[in-house]
Amino acid sequence: MSQAELQLIPRALIHGEPLLEMPSDLYIPPDALELVLETFQGPLDLLLYLIRKHNLDVLDIPMAQLTQQYMTYIELMQRNRLELAAEYLLMAAVLIEIKSRMLLPRPPKAGEEEVEDPRAELMRRLLEYEQMKLAAQRLNELPQAGRDFELVQVLIERTVVERLPNVSVDDLRVAWLTLLTRARVNAHHKVRREELSVREQMTRLLRQLRHGEFELFENLFDQAGGVPQLVVTFIAVLELAKETLIEITQTETLGNIYVRTSRLTLE
Amino acid sequence: MSEQADSPLSENQLTEVIAEDAPVVDVAQILKIFEAALMTSAEPLSFSELKKLSDAPLETRFVEELLQQLADKYADSGIELNRVASGWRFRARPEMQEYIGRLDPQKPARYSRAVMETLAIIAYRQPVTRGDIEEIRGVVVSTQVLKTLESRAWVESIGTRDSPGKPALYATTQQLLDDLNLRSLSELPALAEMENLLEPNHQETN
């Protein structure tokens, strides 16, 4: 038995017997047949097996013999109700077609025209497949990382610093300018000029009122900030009231004014 | 670096350590095996694991001597053999970190335009809801964008607006000012000035 043939044959135990070779009478126990079907990679693989096993010449395949052997397998598999891939049946049709074409009398040679051997395409495919099959075997024999050798991987302790993007004031400026540009294009987005410190105060006030309780109006103001600061804070309070973010209440005339966030859901 | 050439324990010295009837240990070979195993293992190797690497039984004392020899071999190299709680392992010497760190493919990270624009809107228009941001940007603001800014502690929700759905109100934090090296929001570029930076649409920017 040739080396190539050995590799084709499943290394399996059937009823305790190693299945090394197809029995010549082609009797195969049904469960072995299933294994055989799994072992062959398809009709080309099965055909190659038959050709190599019976020392047939790939270049001059005796079609009758090969077709008959192939059909025996197919019938066996079908009789055992093994699910046969469509490719196997298609190949059977191809073989029978080639065989019948070879039986037909060849038309008399018209001039120099050569009549192509009906087997040529099959031969080409068988050889191409066999070439790749052998290549796959050799590829699999190459030492593989993780299977046949290990890669060196020495520990390195890194002080893990998650690199967060740096943002500069300029980045903010650019972002805002982009927004402005777009706002001009889409005229309905009004981007108003606004004194930023009012916004800052609004945020500060909301934070201060976060607890949800009433706060004395006067307490919202930072006296030390000077008059401009007081004005800005006052505008911020009005702005918050306008946006209904705060409630301002006074129970009696000239009484204390209280401010709280308007039914703010606190987190 | 010359120790391993000049002063390994001789085979005689070492083989004495093991039981007399045990197979003779090929010290050079077992050192190579230890070296390869320690270099490729993801975890430190314990004495019992190291012993499995030898066909002949090894005593712990002998394994320890072999490891010491291996450690000496690497005394003057970029890596070192350490004993840790669960066994022995190689690691890069800490002073190598500085150089090896350069290989990190990490590029200076950048935030997406969506993140930067959202941050700008929150900074200049705070307190704002997601709806406000979406109105200004003209597109939906993804949760991811806000999460990015919140996880950086640059913005936070400071309450909710009393309108349907109780949308959260976002504002910037002290952290943002610190990171931008500003004392107050008023030090941000003034919007009015910025508008002047923009050429009116119809004008040519020669």
Added chain:
Amino acid sequence: MSEQADSPLSENQLTEVIAEDAPVVDVAQILKIFEAALMTSAEPLSFSELKKLSDAPLETRFVEELLQQLADKYADSGIELNRVASGWRFRARPEMQEYIGRLDPQKPARYSRAVMETLAIIAYRQPVTRGDIEEIRGVVVSTQVLKTLESRAWVESIGTRDSPGKPALYATTQQLLDDLNLRSLSELPALAEMENLLEPNHQETN
């Protein structure tokens, strides 16, 4: 093992290679850095990555000399320095596998013939479509087979063929070459000559 102690290129010899006005390279130090970097890196390191490890600019020829010196240092150890498709890396010598394997009794997967034949066709006939592979193998190629190869990062889709259905074109990756310890596709085993395949088994090899 004594080469590195006795016959390294002297520093003078080596520094000659680099530009005259460049900072003087501390050869012993750079060797340690290369060693640590190559041993800790999960991927092979390219020349350009290795150059980044040095403060002084290094010429490729010089880097190559340093790597040769490093390879020599490990000539008689359990590991070896290899050049593969994507750069340089250390691996345990294959003959160590027998021992190292004892530490992890889980045997790595061997791929089925379907997987290996598909890989061979992609490797030797690339770029190929799934249809091309099916044509050669004579059977349908399951998605699972291609997924297996793709998840191992051995093959990847590199585009589509401009034919009906725009089928994906598959090719092998550098990772495959690295994993097989090869530098280029040309180092793959040569294909069996078709003529040899043609020879019928007339001569019996009893």
